[in-house]
Amino acid sequence: MTFKSKLLNHEEVRRALTRIAHEVIEKNKGSEGLCFVGIHTRGISLARRLADLVEKFEGKRVPMGILDITLYRDDLTEIGLQPKVRETRIPFDLNGKAVVLVDDVLYTGRTARAALDALIDLGRPSRIYLAVLVDRGHRELPIRADFVGKNLPTARSEVVKVKTQEDDGEDAVELWEMEGA
Amino acid sequence: MSESATPTFPKHLLDFRDWSRPQVESLLETAQMMQEVLSRPVKKVPALTGFTVATVFFEPSTRTRLSFELAARRMSADVVSFASATSSTTKGETYKDTLRTLDQMGIDAYILRVDAAGVCHQAFGWLQKPIINAGDGWRAHPTQALLDAFTLREKLGSLEGKKIAIVGDILHSRVARSNAELLPMLGASVVACGPATLLPGHLIGASLTTNLKEALSEADAVMVLRLQKERMDKGLLPSLPEYIAGYQVTEERLRWAKPQAPLLHPGPMNRDVELEGSLADTPRSLVERQVANGQAVRMAVLYHLLVGKKS
Numbered sequence: 001m002t003f004k005s006k007l008l009n010h011e012e013v014r015r016a017l018t019r020i021a022h023e024v025i026e027k028n029k030g031s032e033g034l035c036f037v038g039i040h041t042r043g044i045s046l047a048r049r050l051a052d053l054v055e056k057f058e059g060k061r062v063p064m065g066i067l068d069i070t071l072y073r074d075d076l077t078e079i080g081l082q083p084k085v086r087e088t089r090i091p092f093d094l095n096g097k098a099v100v101l102v103d104d105v106l107y108t109g110r111t112a113r114a115a116l117d118a119l120i121d122l123g124r125p126s127r128i129y130l131a132v133l134v135d136r137g138h139r140e141l142p143i144r145a146d147f148v149g150k151n152l153p154t155a156r157s158e159v160v161k162v163k164t165q166e167d168d169g170e171d172a173v174e175l176w177e178m179e180g181a
Numbered sequence: 182m183s184e185s186a187t188p189t190f191p192k193h194l195l196d197f198r199d200w201s202r203p204q205v206e207s208l209l210e211t212a213q214m215m216q217e218v219l220s221r222p223v224k225k226v227p228a229l230t231g232f233t234v235a236t237v238f239f240e241p242s243t244r245t246r247l248s249f250e251l252a253a254r255r256m257s258a259d260v261v262s263f264a265s266a267t268s269s270t271t272k273g274e275t276y277k278d279t280l281r282t283l284d285q286m287g288i289d290a291y292i293l294r295v296d297a298a299g300v301c302h303q304a305f306g307w308l309q310k311p312i313i314n315a316g317d318g319w320r321a322h323p324t325q326a327l328l329d330a331f332t333l334r335e336k337l338g339s340l341e342g343k344k345i346a347i348v349g350d351i352l353h354s355r356v357a358r359s360n361a362e363l364l365p366m367l368g369a370s371v372v373a374c375g376p377a378t379l380l381p382g383h384l385i386g387a388s389l390t391t392n393l394k395e396a397l398s399e400a401d402a403v404m405v406l407r408l409q410k411e412r413m414d415k416g417l418l419p420s421l422p423e424y425i426a427g428y429q430v431t432e433e434r435l436r437w438a439k440p441q442a443p444l445l446h447p448g449p450m451n452r453d454v455e456l457e458g459s460l461a462d463t464p465r466s467l468v469e470r471q472v473a474n475g476q477a478v479r480m481a482v483l484y485h486l487l488v489g490k491k492s
Contacts, residue, residue, distance in 0.1 A: 068214070070228075071218070071226035071227065071228040071256075071484075072226065072227055072228075073228075076228055076229070076488045076489070077230075077231050077232070077488075078489075079488065079489045080489055081186035081187075081489065082186055082187045082189075082190070082484075082485060082488050082489050083185075083186055083187070084185045084186060084187050084207075084210075084211075085210075085211045085214040085215075085484065086214065087214060087217065088214075088217055089217070117227070121221065121223040121225070121226070122221060122222075122223070123222075
């Protein structure tokens with residue numbers, strides 16, 4: 001893969017997350033019944049940040065969980081490499097909660113679809129929202145995000161890489177080109 | 182969806198000859214994740230939707246079969262079962278015919294239990310699909326060893342440098358053989374102990390002794406095997422009281438092992454034969470954990486042997 005450009009820098013990521021946190025609070029009319037669930041791997045760091053921001057703005061800690069969607073993927077019959085099954089940990093009752101699912105990039109929509117099935121097996125939230133840092137288009141399923149950091153039109157041959165301080169040592173969104181594409 | 186992939190796994194699970202430590206570690210890690218699935222209110226995930234798994238048992242078994250079938254169902258695979266007593270059948274030819282018949286029905290994986298060692302190895306010449314050995318004669322019972330390793334690690338942490346004693350009828354035990362193969366791969370040393378008539382000439386991966394005190398001395402965990410009473414008919418045991426006097430694992434004898442060394446048993450247990458009956462109900466007994474972990478480990482085995490391999 002070859003690097004093409006930096007789409008968002010540290011400051012821009014911070015502002016996007018700050019805006020999303022405000023939008024979530026506005027839509028939910030406060031932090032009552034709210035919780036964040038981050039999808040592996042970058043979604044977890046982003047969900048944690050959003051939970052921190054909500055606490056900062058509203059003065060109240062909202063619960064946070066992590067979700068692995070591997071066992072819910074729709075391509076396990078034909079996939080080549082076996083994806084690693086990772087931890088799911090939702091240390092609170094989802095019933096009646098307003099859940100904000102958090103992922104780094106919204107692309108085909110298949111991860112979000114799998115995440116919805118996984119969440120519903122774990123409880124019955126009153127409402128599920130989807131928050132993503134980047135929406136890069138090319139949906140294959142009827143799914144849309146409620147909160148978007150940045151809409152980025154991309155080509156399918158491109159790769160959008162979200163980096164976080166926690167996982168990669170810096171906050172950034174980068175555009176890469178796949179080899180031989 | 183860019184995420185880390187697991188190592189490539191062997192096509193079958195017959196024994197651990199084709200398996201490497203990273204593969205085993207990765208499988209045990211997956212089993213850990215399956216534990217979480219089993220703790221949910223809805224204990225079912227769609228991972229193996231569209232796969233059909235056959236349990237083919239030529240030898241009676243209740244718990245292993247139930248554990249495998251539940252594991253497959255919890256992963257959303259369809260399960261069919263074939264059970265047969267071997268007594269009325271001609272060995273070799275019948276296994277082959279039965280399996281080839283099933284093979285025409287679109288089975289994606291076979292879980293095989295046979296009374297004769299090596300049939301599982303032969304079977305992969307007859308079938309094009311993954312085979313999971315659920316016990317073949319005295320030779321191997323790999324998922325039992327995996328669940329034992331999982332249970333031991335849950336209790337002891339890393340098995341590096343740990344001493345595991347296996348006590349009982351080692352000669353006829355596929356559980357002992359599979360554990361002697363697997364536990365040293367994870368860094369443990371295995372000592373197998375029993376009366377001379379119930380010990381093999383040698384056991385790859387383990388040291389052998391007829392001295393119970395030596396086996397239990399400083400052991401980090403003790404695995405007790407079932408004494409099959411039918412062995413006495415073959416004259417391998419002078420008498421039950423004599424076995425009990427020399428080899429029953431008792432609370433007093435467990436003092437030779439490390440303090441609170443856990444106790445394992447693959448089941449079914451003969452209380453007051455191979456072990457002092459009340460021991461199974463003490464906190465140091467991991468027998469119930471072994472059963473619970475068995476399901477998670479078998480879910481992990483099915484995941485790694487099936488995902489990505491549907492032709």
